[in-house]
Amino acid sequence: xxxxxxxxxxxxxxxxxxxxxxxxxxxxxxxxxxxxxxxxxxxxxxxxxxxxxxxxxxxxxxxxxxxxxxxxxxxxxxxxxxxxxxxxxxxxxxxxxxxxxxxxxxxxxxxxxxxxxxxxxxxxxxxxxxxxxxxxxxxxxxxxxxxxxxxxxxxxxxxxxxxxxxxxxxxxxxxxxxxxxxxxxxxxxxxxxxxxxxxxxxxxxxxxxxxxxxxxxxxxxxxxxxxxxxxxxxxxxxxxxxxxxxxxxxxxxxxxxxxxxxxxxxxxxxxxxxxxxxxxxxxxxxxxxxxxxxxxxxxxxxxxxxxxxxxxxxxxxxxxxxxxxxxxxxxxxxxxxxxxxxxxxxxxxxxxxxxxxxxxxxxxxxxxxxxxxxxxxxxxxxxxxxxxxxxxxxxxxxxxxxxxxxxxxxxxxxxxxxxxxxxxxxxxxxxxxxxxxxxxxxxxxxxxxxxxxxxxxxxxxxxxxxxxxxxxxxxxxxxxxxxxxxxxxxxxxxxxxxxxxxxxxxxxxxxxxxxxxxxxxxxxxxxxxxxxxx
Amino acid sequence: xxxxxxxxxxxxxxxxxxxxxxxxxxxxxxxxxxxxxxxxxxxxxxxxxxxxxxxxxxxxxxxxxxxxxxxxxxxxxxxxxxxxxxxxxxxxxxxxxxxxxxxxxxxxxxxxxxxxxxxxxxxxxxxxxxxxxxxxxxxxxxxxxxxxxxxxxxxxxxxxxxxxxxxxxxxxxxxxxxxxxxxxxxxxxxxxxxxxxxxxxxxxxxxxxxxxxxxxxxxxxxxxxxxxxxxxxxxxxxxxxxxxxxxxxxxxxxxxxxxxxxxxxxxxxxxxxxxxxxxxxxxxxxxxxxxxxxxxxxxxxxxxxxxxxxxxxxxxxxxxxxxxxxxxxxxxxxxxxxxxxxxxxxxxxxxxxxxxxxxxxxxxxxxxxxxxxxxxxxxxxxxxxxxxxxxxxxxxxxx
Numbered sequence: 063x064x065x066x067x068x069x070x071x072x073x074x075x076x077x078x079x080x081x082x083x084x085x086x087x088x089x090x091x092x093x094x095x096x097x098x099x100x101x102x103x104x105x106x107x108x109x110x111x112x113x114x115x116x117x118x119x120x121x122x123x124x125x126x127x128x129x130x131x132x133x134x135x136x137x138x139x140x141x142x143x144x145x146x147x148x149x150x151x152x153x154x155x156x157x158x159x160x161x162x163x164x165x166x167x168x169x170x171x172x173x174x175x176x177x178x179x180x181x182x183x184x185x186x187x188x189x190x191x192x193x194x195x196x197x198x199x200x201x202x203x204x205x206x207x208x209x210x211x212x213x214x215x216x217x218x219x220x221x222x223x224x225x226x227x228x229x230x231x232x233x234x235x236x237x238x239x240x241x242x243x244x245x246x247x248x249x250x251x252x253x254x255x256x257x258x259x260x261x262x263x264x265x266x267x268x269x270x271x272x273x274x275x276x277x278x279x280x281x282x283x284x285x286x287x288x289x290x291x292x293x294x295x296x297x298x299x300x301x302x303x304x305x306x307x308x309x310x311x312x313x314x315x316x317x318x319x320x321x322x323x324x325x326x327x328x329x330x331x332x333x334x335x336x337x338x339x340x341x342x343x344x345x346x347x348x349x350x351x352x353x354x355x356x357x358x359x360x361x362x363x364x365x366x367x368x369x370x371x372x373x374x375x376x377x378x379x380x381x382x383x384x385x386x387x388x389x390x391x392x393x394x395x396x397x398x399x400x401x402x403x404x405x406x407x408x409x410x411x412x413x414x415x416x417x418x419x420x421x422x423x424x425x426x427x428x429x430x431x432x433x434x435x436x437x438x439x440x441x442x443x444x445x446x447x448x449x450x451x452x453x454x455x456x457x458x459x460x461x462x463x464x465x466x467x468x469x470x471x472x473x474x475x476x477x478x479x480x481x482x483x484x485x486x487x488x489x490x491x492x493x494x495x496x497x498x499x500x501x502x503x504x505x506x507x508x509x510x511x512x513x514x515x516x517x518x519x520x521x522x523x524x525x526x527x528x529x530x531x532x533x534x535x536x537x538x539x540x541x542x543x544x545x546x547x548x549x550x551x552x553x554x555x556x557x558x559x560x561x562x563x564x565x566x567x568x569x570x571x572x573x574x575x576x577x578x579x580x581x582x583x584x585x586x587x588x589x590x591x592x593x594x595x596x
Numbered sequence: 597x598x599x600x601x602x603x604x605x606x607x608x609x610x611x612x613x614x615x616x617x618x619x620x621x622x623x624x625x626x627x628x629x630x631x632x633x634x635x636x637x638x639x640x641x642x643x644x645x646x647x648x649x650x651x652x653x654x655x656x657x658x659x660x661x662x663x664x665x666x667x668x669x670x671x672x673x674x675x676x677x678x679x680x681x682x683x684x685x686x687x688x689x690x691x692x693x694x695x696x697x698x699x700x701x702x703x704x705x706x707x708x709x710x711x712x713x714x715x716x717x718x719x720x721x722x723x724x725x726x727x728x729x730x731x732x733x734x735x736x737x738x739x740x741x742x743x744x745x746x747x748x749x750x751x752x753x754x755x756x757x758x759x760x761x762x763x764x765x766x767x768x769x770x771x772x773x774x775x776x777x778x779x780x781x782x783x784x785x786x787x788x789x790x791x792x793x794x795x796x797x798x799x800x801x802x803x804x805x806x807x808x809x810x811x812x813x814x815x816x817x818x819x820x821x822x823x824x825x826x827x828x829x830x831x832x833x834x835x836x837x838x839x840x841x842x843x844x845x846x847x848x849x850x851x852x853x854x855x856x857x858x859x860x861x862x863x864x865x866x867x868x869x870x871x872x873x874x875x876x877x878x879x880x881x882x883x884x885x886x887x888x889x890x891x892x893x894x895x896x897x898x899x900x901x902x903x904x905x906x907x908x909x910x911x912x913x914x915x916x917x918x919x920x921x922x923x924x925x926x927x928x929x930x931x932x933x934x935x936x937x938x939x940x941x942x943x944x945x946x947x948x949x950x951x952x953x954x955x956x957x958x959x960x961x962x963x964x965x966x967x968x969x970x971x972x973x974x975x976x977x978x979x980x981x982x983x984x985x986x987x988x989x990x991x992x993x994x995x
Contacts, residue, residue, distance in 0.1 A: 311955055331675070331780055331956025334696035338722065339740040339753065380671045384781065386696075452955050459781060459941050463669045475941045476854065 107300045108595045110577065112324040112588075113313045114304040117280055122257035123244040124194045127202035129500060133588045134304065135241040137285065138268045142169050142187070142223070142238040145583045146592075150236055154182055154245065154269065155223075164230035169223045174292040176247060177273045184217030186245040191215055193251065194242055203242045205518055206502060209511050210237050211537060229538040233503040240502060240585070245269060271297045271591040280306060298579070298594035310452075317572055323595075324580070324588075326571040330453060333386040333570065342572050345388040348586050349399035350500035350567035351509065352457070353392065354446070358524045358560050360493050362433065362442065369559035371429035375468040377420030381460050382565050385453070391418040392563035394556055395513075396506045399584070402548075403541040408506045412549055415556035416563065423468045430469055438470025445474045448496035449483040457564065458496065487521050495521060500567065504584065506548050507536075513555055524560035627908070634988040641984025644977035651974065655793035662784065666791040667942040670782035672711040673700065677962050678777040678785075680706060683756050684766035685728045695959050697737045697754060699726055706769035732759050776966045780956060783942075785949075789966050792946040795856060795939060796926045796974060802860050803867050803925035807918055811868030815875030816902050816910075820883055830876065837869045841928065845937055856939050859929055867925060874917050878910035912990040919982015923975035930971055946971045 118131040123139050126132060144153035152158065156172035174182040191212075194201045213228040227234060237243060253265035260266055261283075266274040271294070272285035285302040288294065305322065307313045310329045316322045328336065336343040356363045356372070363369060378391030390398070393414035400408045416422065427437070435441045446462065448454040455477065462473045473494075478486060487495045499519070501508040511517070514533055515525035529551055536547040555561070569586045576596045581589040625633065635641055659665070680692040682702055691699045691712065701709040714724040723736040734757040743751035755762045771777060776785035818829040845862045852858045882888065883906060891901050907914075932938045933947030941948070946967040953963035 311957060314958070329955040329958075331959050335959050337719075338697055338737050339744045341741045341745075384671050384674065452952075455941055456780065460669065460671065462942065463667060463781075466667075 108298060109301045109303060110299050110324065110590060110593065110595060111303045111305065111322045112590075113307050113316070113322050113326070114283065115306065115313075115327055116308045117306045120257040120260065121274075121283075122251075122260040123241045123246060124190060124199060124201050125257045126241055129586070132241050132585075134283065134285075135244065136270075136583075136587045137272050137302065137590050138266075138270045138274065139241070139244040139246075140174075140270045141240070141244045143235060144239050145236070145585075146589070147581070148584060150239065153239070154187075155238075158235075165227050167225045167227070167234070168218075169225070171221045171223065172292060174269060175290040177268045177288045177290050179290055180247075181220075182245060182269050183220045184223035185220070186247060187223050188215065188217040189248045190244065190246045193246070199255070201242070206237070206240070206242050209502075209507065210234050231537075232541070233505045233507075236503050239583075272299075272302055275301070282306060293591075296592050298592070299590060302590060314572075317574075320574070323574045323577050324571065326569070328570065328572065330386050330456065336572070337388075340572070342575055344571050344573065346569040346571070346582055346586065347399065348500070348567040348569040349397045349504065349584070350498060350586075351392050351395060351397050352389075352496075352498045352564045352567060353395065354461075354562040354564065355487075355492075355495045355497050355522045356560055356562065357490060357493050357495070358522050358558075359490070362435070363444070363493060365433050366559060367429050367433035368435070369562075371426040371433065371469060372465060373416050373559050373562040374422035374426035374429065376461055376464045376562075376564070377423075378417070378564060379419040380464075381457060384456065384460060385565065387570050388568045389565040390568075392566045393418050394552060395561055395563050396509045396552065397501060397566050399501060400504050400506045400508075402506075402545040404545075408545070408548070412552050416559075420468075426469060430471075435471075438472075441469075441471045443472045443474060444493045445476050446494045446496070447476050447478065447483065447486065447492040449480045450477045454496050461564075490521060490523060492521075497521070497561075498567070500586070502585070506545075506552070507533075510548060510551050510555065513561070522560040524558055526554055526558065529554045631985075631988040635984050638984035638987065640980045641988075644980030644984070647973065647977040648981065651793055651970075651977075652797055655790055655797055658790040659787055662787050664784040664787050666783070666788050666944055668783060670778070672782065673708060673774075673778055674780050674782040675956070675960050675963075676700065676708060676771060676774060676778045676782075677960070678771045678775060679768060680771055681765045681768050682706075683758075683763055685731055685733060685758060689729050689731075690766065691726075691728065691733065693735060693754075693756060697724065697735050699724075699733065699735060701728075702769075704767070704769075706772040708771065708773040733757065734760075777960075777962050779949075779952060779963055780960075785963065785966055788944040788949060789946070789970055792944050792949055792967060793970065793974075795943075795945040796929065796971075798856075799860065799863065799925050799929045800922045800978070803863055803922055804918065806864045806868050807871045807921055810864075811871030812875050812907060812914060814868065815872035816879055816907055818872065819876035819879030820898070820902055820906060822880075826876070830873075833869050833872050836866065841866050842932075845932055849937065854937060854940065856943075856945075859932055859938060863925055863928065867921060871914070871917055871921070874913050875907070875910055878913055879906050882906055882909050912986055915982060915985045915989050919979060919985065922982070923978045926975060926978070927971070 114130050114133065116130065118126070118134060119128055120126050121131050121134045121138070123135050126135055140153045142153060142155040142158070143150050145151070154171055154174055155169040158167055158169045160167055171182060171184060176182055191207070193199050194204050195207060211228040211231040211234065213226045215223070215225045218224050247267045250265055250267040251259050253259045254262060261274070261277045263274050263276060268274070268288060269291070271288055271291045273288045274283070275286040276284035283304040285304070287297050287300050291297060307316065310327045313322065313325045314328045314332060317325045337345070356369050358364050378393070382389040382391055393416055394409055394412055396409040396412065398407050398409045402408050402411065430436070430438065446458045448458050455475070458475050462475060465471050465473055486492060499509060499512065510533060512519035513522075513524065514520065514530050515527075532547045532551040532554070536544045536551070539547060569582065571582070573580055578594050578596060580593040583589055675694060676692070680702065682690045682692045682704070684690055690702050690704050692702045692708070693699055698714075699712045701712050703709070712726050712728065715727050716725045718724070722738045722740070723734055726733045735754060736757060737754040739751070739755070740753045743753045757763070774784045774786065776789060779785055779788070814829065818826045841862060844866055845858065848858045848862055852861070888901060888905060891905050896905075929938065929945060930947030930950065933945045934951040938947055939945045949967035950964055950971070953960070953967065957964055
């Protein structure tokens with residue numbers, strides 16, 4: 063009986079399921095002799111299509127820590143200052159005053175509106191900054207307030223915002239244009255404090271040139287012009303479609319067929335061709351260094367000689383040649399974007415700590431022999447850990463082969479997905495890990511600050527009290543002394559060879575000829591506020 | 597009783613030719629001899645078998661006859677295609693221009709020497725000048741942008757000038773140093789494709805062994821035993837079959853290191869499942885037939901009935917599904933490697949080679965062509981062979 067019922071039930075389920083496929087079609091209206099609709103000339107919608115790459119982890123200004131999210135946020139929100147045409151201009155702040163000791167900044171806000179028509183007040187800034195610093199928010203970038211030496215901040219009244227620094231900080235003003243310092247609206251954030259408010263078009267309230275009109279996970283983000291933006295008259299684009307095409311080849315194809323106006327990742331193999339044949343291909347300098355971390359708690363990487371030998375044994379010029387993107391060999395841990403108090407390029411004056419080409423191989427072999435591993439004999443098999451990507455794989459494969467040929471040591475390669483990789487690296491469960499750092503402001507401190515003892519980005523476990531003391535002292539020192547201390551700190555850092563600088567990033571992108579007025583800031587962030595389509 | 601005497605005419609000699617009637621004139625063939633004889637008649641299968649044999653031979657011996665190993669890099673000689681258009685500078689000097697508009701020193705018959713260092717590399721003026729044996733050679737690619745914007749694929753993109761006068765292509769030669777060309781790191785593709793063949797054939801071997809020794813026996817036992825044992829065994833199979841292979845591999849990666857070993861374990865744990873089901877179904881239908889009853893009556897053991905009587909009679913479907921499974925195992929490995937879960941660099945399997953090549957497909961299509969061709973032909977060869985084996989091994993088709 064049970065079996066029979068079961069069979070009946072099954073039949074019933076199948077019959078019902080088969081009907082599920084047949085949805086009732088709406089009866090089509092039968093009209094005879096459709097009346098002629100008058101041709102109305104539709105206003106041309108200026109829509110910029112842009113490939114964002116992978117889906118951003120978040121587009122919440124307070125939580126974001128990645129460049130793709132930064133690109134979105136920069137076009138949706140606005141901080142006290144904004145970099146336009148390479149110059150720092152007052153944005154939400156109409157004007158500001160600085161106390162004589164360079165400690166107290168007082169910003170007077172302009173009469174700007176949020177996208178829902180409410181005024182932007184100093185309280186919005188106070189709320190946003192407090193939120194980032196609240197450990198419960200778990201912002202990955204809250205430490206930047208420490209690096210900016212922000213001591214206290216408060217809203218004096220609706221339109222006045224005061225920031226007190228712990229010490230004069232030349233790069234503080236520039237950082238107010240960085241997304242972590244952007245204002246957010248409390249009534250908007252509470253609708254999804256984990257960052258989900260930012261991707262919900264109904265909850266998201268912005269003060270920048272474009273508001274979020276549509277968010278399709280894994281597909282695209284659509285931004286539309288914010289009529290309440292304080293300089294909305296200068297905003298020419300009606301909409302921006304940011305696609306999430308991960309594959310560089312697909313993105314390039316879409317660009318070449320005209321489906322995308324702006325792309326910023328393309329296959330390394332195609333770069334030489336694009337460089338020669340395409341006048342819409344740009345290579346811009348970028349303030350960032352690509353490097354490897356040695357885990358200094360693992361044998362034999364705890365030996366300074368071994369680390370130095372490994373760092374000397376690679377040919378950085380050959381690597382950048384193979385990369386094809388116009389990158390420069392990195393010979394220390396600071397990119398050439400920062401200058402010292404006398405206007406010298408910091409990294410140039412500091413000089414080369416590791417060979418830029420393959421000239422250090424003989425010395426590297428001698429060092430490895432001195433460390434007790436002549437010709438790599440007895441050297442354990444080490445592992446390079448990198449996050450899954452064609453480019454990282456290529457660099458790792460080149461270095462693997464260089465170490466094998468030049469030092470006789472065997473290396474295995476392991477790749478992990480980005481999210482897993484970050485956790486593994488933070489937990490120090492690696493021997494050699496791929497790293498990259500894009501400077502947050504034009505100062506060597508953005509690099510050197512990472513490697514203090516127990517620094518959030520110091521994965522090497524290397525630590526030096528002298529180094530920590532120098533960086534601490536530099537925060538309150540006069541500019542000239544400050545840079546001398548930073549030079550000295552770089553000496554200590556590079557002498558440890560806990561890090562192996564490889565190359566200085568470049569930013570390659572393609573922008574169709576009909577897009578004008580687009581911009582990349584000195585932080586390599588897109589700014590489409592004043593862009594237009596022809 | 598007088599007639600008891602046998603008359604002489606009764607002792608007549610029998611004609612010898614009548615004895616021949618009892619002789620088995622056809623040579624007696626064993627089961628496998630007959631299968632082989634019938635397989636030989638199937639030309640496509642023989643082509644497939646021949647290809648697999650040659651491939652196995654190349655995979656094992658090929659690397660010994662090459663000057664390169666699969667990991668040797670020569671960053672200067674990256675992305676050199678298997679056929680090169682060369683230019684003649686003088687009687688002893690020939691150059692090849694790569695897609696990056698850089699010149700490589702080659703010989704007239706196609707041996708690659710080294711990349712030439714330009715005297716001047718002007719990125720803005722879009723030309724490079726070289727000095728080769730006292731001659732000034734200029735590669736001028738100023739037309740490239742206009743050519744691209746014109747949309748005409750045949751538009752002139754560059755000019756190679758020898759001492760000021762444009763020269764044309766001297767000859768199109770095969771690359772004698774790197775038969776299949778080189779990849780983005782200047783590694784020899786030929787040796788890497790052969791190395792990939794080793795991995796693919798190893799996977800094919802593992803898949804076959806696992807299918808045969810686990811799948812066939814498991815299904816056979818389950819089907820022959822029947823009842824509760826059958827029920828329990830098949831539920832286990834159901835559980836294994838419901839978890840997708842990709843998930844297995846990812847989970848295994850957590851325990852073991854990513855690499856070939858993990859893929860083999862994954863294939864080993866999963867691939868016998870559908871085979872077990874097929875064999876069980878066959879056994880269920882055969883075990884009630886008279887010849888099994890006869891064998892049992894004669895006192896054959898369960899094992900003997902299973903191995904000598906039941907499984908050979910189910911061989912047709914087994915071979916068919918095996919034929920489908922080997923290529924799918926090869927393909928699975930290629931796929932897993934393609935999405936980055938496969939062998940570790942610098943090792944190469946066909947999947948990783950194809951994956952590496954996809955990024956540069958527009959500029960260097962040959963890098964995808966070779967691994968893709970080998971994957972296709974190998975999978976096809978196994979399919980042909982399986983097809984032929986099915987016809988040859990089926991005892992019911994025996995003539």
